[in-house]
Amino acid sequence: MRQDSIKYDQQMIMNGIQDMLFIIDVKPGPSFYYNFLNLAAMEGTGLSEKVIGKSFREVNAESKANLLEKKYSFTCKEKRVTTYEDSFLSVNNETLYSKTTLTPLFNKNNECTTIVAVVKDITTEKKAKQEADKSRKKLLESNQRYQSLYAYNLDAIVSVDFDGKILNGNAAASSITGYDIVEIQGKSYYEFVIQEDIPKVEEHFNEALNGNFQELHLAIKSKSGKEIKLMLKFNPIIINTEVTGVYSIFKDITEQEQTLDKLRQSDERFHIISEHGHILITLLDKNGIIKYVSPSYQEILGYNFEEYKEKLFLHNTHPEDRPKLNEQILQSIKQGKSCTLKFRQQHRTRGWIWTEISADPIFNDEGSFVQMMVLTRDITMQREYEKRLEYLAMYDSLTELPNRRYFNEHLEKMVKDFNQGESSAMISLFVLDIDRFKDINDNLGHDTGDAIIKKFAQRVLACLKQNQVIARLGGDEFAIMISDCKEKNEMIMLANRIVDALQEPLKIFDISLQVTSSIGIATANAPTITEYCLYKQADLALYEAKRAGKNTFKIKEVSEMKEG
Known part of the structure; x- marks a missing residue:
């Protein structure tokens, strides 16, 4: 009875896994026969339990059977875990992409008798990567070199130039490789990669230089000569829309990549699934009590997995996340569909960490909910x-003020609220710049120019109230948005405060500079305006202030919608 119960639990867990799982018997030749396939495999391929005991050639078309026999024969010959990517037609005649991991199992005579195949659908990931690339280009417009990531990131980061030479790295990179960063600066990245991995590293590195986000697994040699397995991402460094180098972000996965012991018993087949990878596998009963947890809990959450058994699944989740988590899990059970959720869990030493779960309800033959499989x-x-x-997408890296993108969104909202009667009786927009800034920049250099812009921003910011927003639009041009005006005199007083505050010279490096500003102000008191006409009138007022001799301000009132 206990063996039947163990076998049932294992089968339920394997059926609960979203990835397609096949267990294939290997016979002399070699030839290959289906021994087991889980529910995901049946749903994804249209096969059923009727194929159990049949060979690849009895079940599949000739071209498909040839491919399968080639891949499985190679795994038997090499006697090691292999992976390959493939495409196949779903039961809905849709082309899907997959990544297959083949794990050989051996008998006492070291003969391959069984192969465990885990097939992961990567179609969504490929589409998501394309969308992520588009978003990333927009988000990295204002990126400088993410210097803070070097100091505080727990993952190792190394920056590399176009020729593959190492420019810099953080403490985590030094800890993993055993080298001080100064020891590897100027050296080729490829000097540390084992020979067989160099071609794929070159390929992925070149893709990153073309602006593509890349990830791969490889091995390097540490300073002590030890081989270290890494999971690595190549991120292009994009500054002003141009790729200037590559960030290599990696973590040590040596322990996770170590070859598992040869498996001969059915329960060992289960462990290769539950222990291999960076996921938590949890099996809950119908009351939400944890009945099984994978050993990976120790690595990801810092707790011994035995500590979780017989506890409520929600016991270690953030209090703020529990109501929504509980509600969506109940909804998943009610609808009989899987759900994906993001929430915080308590790590033994790191505090609250963000996790993502995929929860799948499991029902018996009568349609009653019996348990839930959760992958985290x-x-x-x-x-x-x-x-x-x-x-970085919304703030200026030099002044740390909101940037033009933030300004556009905030101005649009301010005008919309005003036109709908949701703000005060008047709104105002200031547009200001530094008088004769081009001459200063040309004569004293760009470093001094940048320092002036930064000091100027600080001086103006000090004149504002907490709810008044200043943004840097680019160069020496700034804008101030004010949505709580009651009368025109308030704007005049603020403009005078800014002009007066700039009368005191700015101390830049070893010199003092007298810097003034011209200010254009547009105010609106009728809810029939657009953000374009408000900005246009402020810009015209700035032009008039310049013509009036600079170091002053001019005001224009906007009373109706104008587009020119």
Whole structure:
């Protein structure tokens, strides 16, 4: 009875896994016969349990059978885990893409008797990568070189120039490789990669130089001569729409990549699925009590997996995330569909970390819910990276003020609220720049020019109230958006404060410079305007201030919608 129960649990878990799973018997020749396929494999290929006991050639078309026999024969011959990518037609006649991992199992005579095949659908990932590339180009417009990522990122980061020479790296990179960064600066990246991995590293590196986001697994030699397995991402460094180099972001996955012991028993077949990879596998009963957890809990959450058994699945989740998580899991059970959720879990030493789960309800033959399979992965690094990119997309790296993109969105919202009567009786837009900035820049150099822009921004910012927004539009041009005006005199007082604040010289490096500003102000008191006409009138007012001798301001009132 206990063996039947174990076999049932294993089969339920394998059927609960979203990836397609095949267990293939190997007979002399070699020839290959279906021994087991899970529900995902049946749904994805249209095959059924009727194929069990049949060979590849009895089940598949000749071309497909030839490909399968070639890949499986190679795995038997090499006696190691192999992977390959392929395309196939779904039951809906849709072309899908897959990545297959073949793991050989051996008998006492070291003969390959079984192959476990895990087939992952990567169609969505390929489409997502294309969309991510488009978004990334927009988000990286204001990116400088992410210097903060070097200092604080837990993953190793190395920057590389066009020729593959190492420019810099962080402490994590030094810890993994054993080298001080100064020891490897100026050396070719390829000097540290094992010979057999160099071609694929060159291929992926060149793709990154073309602006494509790349990821791969490879091996390097540490300073002590030890071979280290890495999961590596090549990220193009894009500054002002041009690729200037590549970031190599990697982590040590040596332990995860070590070859598993030869498996001969059916329960060992299960462990190759539950322990291999960077996911948590959790099996819940119908009351949400944890009945099984994979050993990977130790690595990802820092807890011994035995500590989780017989506890509620939600016991270690962030209090703010529990209501929504509970609601969506119940909805998943009610609809009989899988769900994907992002929430925070408590790590033993790192505190709250972001994770993503894929939860699949499992029903018995009568249609009653009996348990749930939950696959979880750590997405903390991804979340931090996304937040950093979002910040860089909306803020100016020199002044740390909102940039033109932020200004456009905020101005649009301010005008919309005003036209709908959701703000005060008047709104205003200031457009200002630094008088004679081009002469200063040409005579004193761009470093001094940048320092002046930064000091100027700080001086103006100090004149504003907390709810008044200043943005750098580019060069020495700035804009101030004010949505809480009550009367025109308030704008005059603010303009005077800015002009007066700039009368005190700016201390730049070892010199003091007198810097003034011309200011154009547009105010609106009738809810029939557009952001274009407001900006246009402020720009015309700035022009008039320049003609009036600079170091002053002019005001224009906008009372109706104008497009020119």
